[in-house]
Amino acid sequence: MNTEYRHIPLILASSSPSRRRLLVQAGIDPIIRPSKVDEPAVLAEQAGKSGRHLDDLDACERVGVLAEAKASAVQATMDAVKDAERRSRGELVTFRPLNQSDSGASSRNPMSQVLGAWGGMIDAERGPLLLGCDSLFSMDGVVMGKPHKPERALERLMAMRGRTGTLVTGHCLIDLATGHRARAVSSAQVIFGDYDRATMQAYVATGEPLEVAGSFTLEGLGSAFIQGVEGDPSGVMGLSMPTLRALAQELGVSWSDLWAERVMPERQPADGSTHGPEGLAAPAENVHQPGDGWVDCACGKRHWGLNGAAGVLLARRDVRSGAPVSVLLQHRARWSAEGGTWGVPGGAISDGENPLEGGLRESYEEANIRPEDIQVVGSYLEDHGPWGYTTILAFERPGHHVDPRMNDDESIALEWVDLDKVSGLPLLKAFGQDWPHFRQRLETLAAEG
Template sequence: MTPPRTPLVLASASPARLQTLRNAGVEPVVIVSGVDESVLDGLPPLELALQLAELKCAAVAERDELPEGALVLGCDSVLDLDGEALGKPGHPEEAVRRWQAMRGRTGVLRTGHCLRDTATGRVAAATASTTVHFADVTDEEVAAYVATGEPLAVAGAFTVDGLGGAFVTGIEGDHHNVVGVSLPLVRDLAAELGHSWTDLWTRR
């Protein structure tokens, strides 16, 4: 396996983001930022997602172990429901409350993306937004889903690529963004910094 011409560092512990990039031909180096996401509590969803992505990207871009000439990608997702930013619920009671509010309704999954070129110091950042329609799930379905533990550690308390997929009746926009990283947006950000998306592919 020949390494890509432009190495990508993913500043995220999300297995879903990693798998999405791998499925698209990119094998990133994962370096978790360790950023305290609570420092920006209270911001509107769009601003929160973008600023958290910028913080994560900046934190990892300062590390010594980066590959030479790497692009560092920071991402963060929140569900925008009636203007409230819903991140990871953290505990079962909150996950149940979220689903009772979400079911039968529509939210917007907002994922901030920040890409830094460590060779030049240039940064490109933007937020992708995807509309998500939720099924009118029953109390029994909510309880069973929360009991699996899946919703506790994901933005908005749901996944579209896991057990929660049956509870999402439709999306409008980029499907990958709901998983956690918008591939078309990352391509655009890379181009803004003078890099081709195909230079990120791992050569086989």
């Protein structure tokens, strides 16, 4: 009997802590990729297509449409990464500082060969799976979205006292390797208990019910006010686990293939610490991603990324001469390793990614470097054996313009820096050592066209 295990990553197109918690409790460590979909615009478009008014869309139709829109939005960004990967050219230069036999020399391999060796999403026959979800609560046929305002939340909660409403959750699961998708909507009846206005005022004052469907949560402070649930309770928390399992089976994926690899001691810090070399930790609200963590290296240092790390060194070229004139650099957050220094946007490679995919994704998330706007022309790997950092070399594509934007809290600033001014900045140590080589290589690649 063939018992070979192949882990298939799951990408969650949501930043919902409740949905992530449900997956983790079920043995799945999801990759978090929020969709940032304009929900009112999506629903208005759906109503317009069918010649109806927005109010004519019932809760089940709304959550189904929004779940698919969220999944599709993230799929588009992942497809852009794969397209940039297919367009990539150049060479990978590998340096192994811990291998004495290299004697400081670099070994060169064509990037096309290396990509095949790396694997990743572009070579996957199945997966990663991408999940979009959306939930709505209704009572007496009236849809109740997120209240946003305290007075609206209080009014709703008092109207729901002692009554029963319906919470529906839409699910859209996409296999990124094949493009196949499966959809379903789960439903559960929520029975509210008896409570007084003063208690609800105190509950609303906590802020918990303001940004959740129906103005309540089952897993938080609101759990004390819910008398019972008829149907799947996980669906009330924004993701029906039985529904997700059925959708995975519909796409031909075994549920156990989604379970995370829990026991990997060789990839964990010896002391289990989440703190970096300077003893600083990321902000508590930062989302943990598969692949996040510190590795104690044979070089005596602690490096970020259980699967290694990668980033993009993006150069802008002179319109007339084609010569590189500036590079896009990140002023690193104080809490990060060597915080306050300058380097390239990048970070830990997630499960299921190769270094090129990880670098392209991280640079988009941190600096808004869109994969469709750049041309990958080479890369450099500092290989420490159990850990490595890959610097992706790229130019802006002709006719494209990259406008950097801080999409998270990992940057103090993002700036296009003139080549002659880079060495005058307080650079990340490894980047500073490699910068003369990177500059020479970018100039050579630009001259080659």
